Amino acid sequence: xxxxxxxxxxxxxxxxxxxxxxxxxxxxxxxxxxxxxxxxxxxxxxxxxxxxxxxxxxxxxxxxxxxxxxxxxxxxxxxxxxxxxxxxxxxxxxxxxxxxxxxxxxxxxxxxxxxxxxxxxxxxxxxxxxxxxxxxxxxxxxxxxxxxxxxxxxxxxxxxxxxxxxxxxxxxxxxxxxxxxxxxxxxxxxxxxxxxxxxxxxxxxxxxxxxxxxxxxxxxxxxxxxxxxxxxxxxxxxxxxxxxxxxxxxxxxxxxxxxxxxxxxxxxxxxxxxxxxxxxxxxxxxxxxxxxxxxxxxxxxxx
Amino acid sequence: xxxxxxxxxxxxxxxxxxxxxxxxxxxxxxxxxxxxxxxxxxxxxxxxxxxxxxxxxxxxxxxxxxxxxxxxxxxxxxxxxxxxxxxxxxxxxxxxxxxxxxxxxxxxxxxxxxxxxxxxxxxxxxxxxxxxxxxxxxxxxxxxxxxxxxxxxxxxxxxxxxxxxxxxxxxxxxxxxxxxxxxxxxxxxxxxxxxxxxxxxxxxxxxxxxxxxxxxxxx
Numbered sequence: 115x116x117x118x119x120x121x122x123x124x125x126x127x128x129x130x131x132x133x134x135x136x137x138x139x140x141x142x143x144x145x146x147x148x149x150x151x152x153x154x155x156x157x158x159x160x161x162x163x164x165x166x167x168x169x170x171x172x173x174x175x176x177x178x179x180x181x182x183x184x185x186x187x188x189x190x191x192x193x194x195x196x197x198x199x200x201x202x203x204x205x206x207x208x209x210x211x212x213x214x215x216x217x218x219x220x221x222x223x224x225x226x227x228x229x230x231x232x233x234x235x236x237x238x239x240x241x242x243x244x245x246x247x248x249x250x251x252x253x254x255x256x257x258x259x260x261x262x263x264x265x266x267x268x269x270x271x272x273x274x275x276x277x278x279x280x281x282x283x284x285x286x287x288x289x290x291x292x293x294x295x296x297x298x299x300x301x302x303x304x305x306x307x308x309x310x311x312x313x314x315x316x317x318x319x320x321x322x323x324x325x326x327x328x329x330x331x332x333x334x335x336x337x338x339x340x341x342x343x344x345x346x347x348x349x350x351x352x353x354x355x356x357x358x359x360x361x362x363x364x365x366x367x368x369x370x371x372x373x374x375x376x377x378x379x380x381x382x383x384x385x386x387x388x389x390x391x392x393x394x395x396x397x398x399x400x401x402x403x404x405x406x407x408x409x410x411x412x413x414x415x416x417x
Numbered sequence: 418x419x420x421x422x423x424x425x426x427x428x429x430x431x432x433x434x435x436x437x438x439x440x441x442x443x444x445x446x447x448x449x450x451x452x453x454x455x456x457x458x459x460x461x462x463x464x465x466x467x468x469x470x471x472x473x474x475x476x477x478x479x480x481x482x483x484x485x486x487x488x489x490x491x492x493x494x495x496x497x498x499x500x501x502x503x504x505x506x507x508x509x510x511x512x513x514x515x516x517x518x519x520x521x522x523x524x525x526x527x528x529x530x531x532x533x534x535x536x537x538x539x540x541x542x543x544x545x546x547x548x549x550x551x552x553x554x555x556x557x558x559x560x561x562x563x564x565x566x567x568x569x570x571x572x573x574x575x576x577x578x579x580x581x582x583x584x585x586x587x588x589x590x591x592x593x594x595x596x597x598x599x600x601x602x603x604x605x606x607x608x609x610x611x612x613x614x615x616x617x618x619x620x621x622x623x624x625x626x627x628x629x630x631x632x633x634x635x636x
Contacts, residue, residue, distance in 0.1 A: 118474065120554055120598060121477060122473060122477075124480065125473075125476070125477050125629045128480050128483070129479075140537075148600075151476070154469070154470070154473065155476075157471060158470045159470065161466075161470075162463075162466075163463035163464070163466045163467040163470070164459060164462055164463040164466060165466065165470075166463075166466030166469055166470045167461075167462030167463050167465045167466030167467075167468065168462065168466070169466065169469075170444065170465055170466055170469045171462070173440070174440045174444045175439055177438060177440045177441070178438045178440060180440035182443070186476070188486070188489075189489065190490060190492070191489065191490050191491055192491045192492045192498065193491075193492045193495045194491065194493060194494075194496035195492070195495075195496075196474040196490025196492075197491060197492065197496070198453075198496065199496065199500065201488060201491060201492065201493045201496050202493075202497075202541075204488060205484075205485075205488055205493065205536075205540060205541070206482060207484075208481055209530065209531035209532065209536060210531075210628075212530050212531065213530075213531055215529060216597075229474075231530060232474060232477055233588070234478070235478075235480075235481070236477070236480060236532065239481055239483070239484055241481050242484045243484060243487075246484065246487050246488070250487070250491055251485060252490065253493075256490060257483035257484070257486065257487045258483055259484025259486075260482075260483060260485075260487050260488050260489065260490050261482040261483035263486060264482040264485065264486045264505070265479060265482055268479075270438070270440050270557055271439075272476065272479060273440060274439055274440060274443070275474065275475045275476070276469065276472045276473065276475040277440055277443045277444070277469070278443060279468070279472035279475050279583070279623070280443075280447065280465055280467075280468035280469045280472055281425070281429075281443050281468075282448045283464070283467075283468035283471070284425075284447040284450055284451055284461070284464055284465060284468060285422075285425065285450060285474070286454075287451070287454070287456075287464055288422040288425070288450045288451060288454035289422060289454065290422050290423065290425065290426070290450065290451070293420060293422060294423070295543075302457060305552075313574070319419060324426050324429065325428070325624075328588065329587065329588060329591055332588075332591060332595065333590070333591075333595050334420045336595065341599060345601075352596055352601045352603065353596075353603045353607045353608050353611060356592045356608065357581070357589075357592065357594070357605075357608045357609070357611035358598060358611060358612075358614075358615060360579060360581065360588050360591075360592060361577075361578065361612060361615045364577040364578065364581075367573075367577065367607050368570075368573060368574065368577070371439065372429065372431050372433075374439070375475070376534075376573045377573075379441070379534060379574075380534040380538060380539075380569035381566070382540070383442065383534050383535060383538070383539045384539060384543055384565045384566075384568075384569060386562055386565060386566060387562060388562065388566075389436075390561055391563075391565075391566040391572055392569045392573070393565050395563065395566040395567050395569070395570040396568065396570045396573065396574065398626055399574055399619070399622050399623045399626060401551075401616070402619055402622050403578075403619055403622055405620075406615065406622070407615055408620040410467060410614050410618075411617060414614070
């Protein structure tokens with residue numbers, strides 16, 4: 115059965131290729147960075163927790179000291195006029211495979227059903243590469259060379275989402291969520307329904323901005339304010355309070371660099387000069403939408 | 418109560434304000450939080466290492482880059498631009514509005530991974546939005562950045578305020594599980610229908626901003 119270990123090996127091999135191609139171009143800092151990440155994917159389970167911790171510190175040291183060089187310019191083979199709209203078809207192979215795999219393969223016994231979407235994504239990459247090599251007949255290493263060029267354009271930001279997920283785990287061990295929930299529960303004025311709704315929705319957005327993730331903020335804020343005050347105190351409908359409260363958190367996700375995979379990674383992918391340009395573009399939607407969520411909870415949850 | 422572990426939050430906020438390298442800021446915050454909670458340095462490093470190793474699935478998405486890069490080598494971005502310049506009525510704002518509707522509706526059906534920043538925004542949506550803006554006016558560097566950033570923002574907003582309408586998405590299951598632990602039983606469908614009013618508000622607010630973007634581009 116194909117599960118995460120096989121996918122990790124495949125991912126590790128791709129990062130090995132990024133590292134090797136970086137060496138070939140004398141970009142040694144980049145080579146060390148992608149090489150360490152390759153080692154993590156290929157053998158992370160054998161390093162032990164402390165060993166993995168040292169690997170993280172080494173990766174961060176490389177990124178923090180500016181060892182990664184700026185991206186270089188790739189070779190443009192064609193300008194698209196020769197292949198025309200047929201170029202859009204291979205671009206669809208990955209999403210279509212991810213979709214088909216998610217629906218068709220869960221009970222096949224071939225694939226770990228818990229990881230079906232990620233593994234279908236990997237299958238889609240392989241199918242797309244086969245189709246592209248058969249059709250375009252590029253030089254043998256072209257796909258990996260282009261992949262290396264793009265990952266260098268993203269740079270250290272490629273690792274930020276995984277690092278933030280790790281920070282969330284450390285916060286959980288240290289009990290940070292309970293501390294914030296305790297403080298939030300103490301500062302709310304009692305007696306006013308609208309003030310309580312305001313505190314819950316804004317608290318969700320703010321704590322999501324700090325954690326970079328509404329999933330981390332939801333249990334803390336709902337246990338501190340949502341359940342005791344809004345549901346048990348004022349008799350609010352729990353489904354409405356929670357559903358819209360979560361969406362108030364999503365408004366926070368739009369306004370924070372901590373939500374790296376949504377806000378920082380795309381800025382790097384699109385090669386924007388301002389790292390926070392995507393966040394700035396989103397604030398104008400997020401703030402009025404947060405106000406809408408506050409009004410919606412107030413109107414809908416309390417008959 | 419020991420409030421010292423909150424130092425990690427302070428480090429993150431200050432680090433981002435002063436635009437230090439985020440990887441270094443996050444690592445410093447993790448180490449400081451662990452130490453403040455009374456753990457030894459070696460123990461904190463081990464906790465961080467375990468969390469990092471357990472979170473590797475987050476970085477799998479980068480295996481798609483060879484496919485995207487190869488398509489770009491053969492002119493995918495230029496072709497996307499060429500297609501959009503043929504449709505005179507497809508302005509930047511209308512194009513992004515249409516993309517947001519597609520993203521919200523497909524996410525509401527649970528199809529969150531069929532689009533995204535590496536898969537669709539970089540190779541298709543952003544070049545198309547840029548080309549549509551370029552057709553009418555000369556783009557300066559600031560405006561070009563704004564159009565690209567708005568393309569990424571539109572993908573995020575469409576995804577966030579569509580996916581919660583689907584009953585089997587992570588956030589809905591998290592709410593069901595959390596309420597269950599607290600003795601309140603709700604069906605996923607009863608949660609997901611209450612995501613619809615916010616989804617409509619998001620479409621109206623962001624849609625209005627996109628059409629406004631068109632007006633500012635014309636000047």
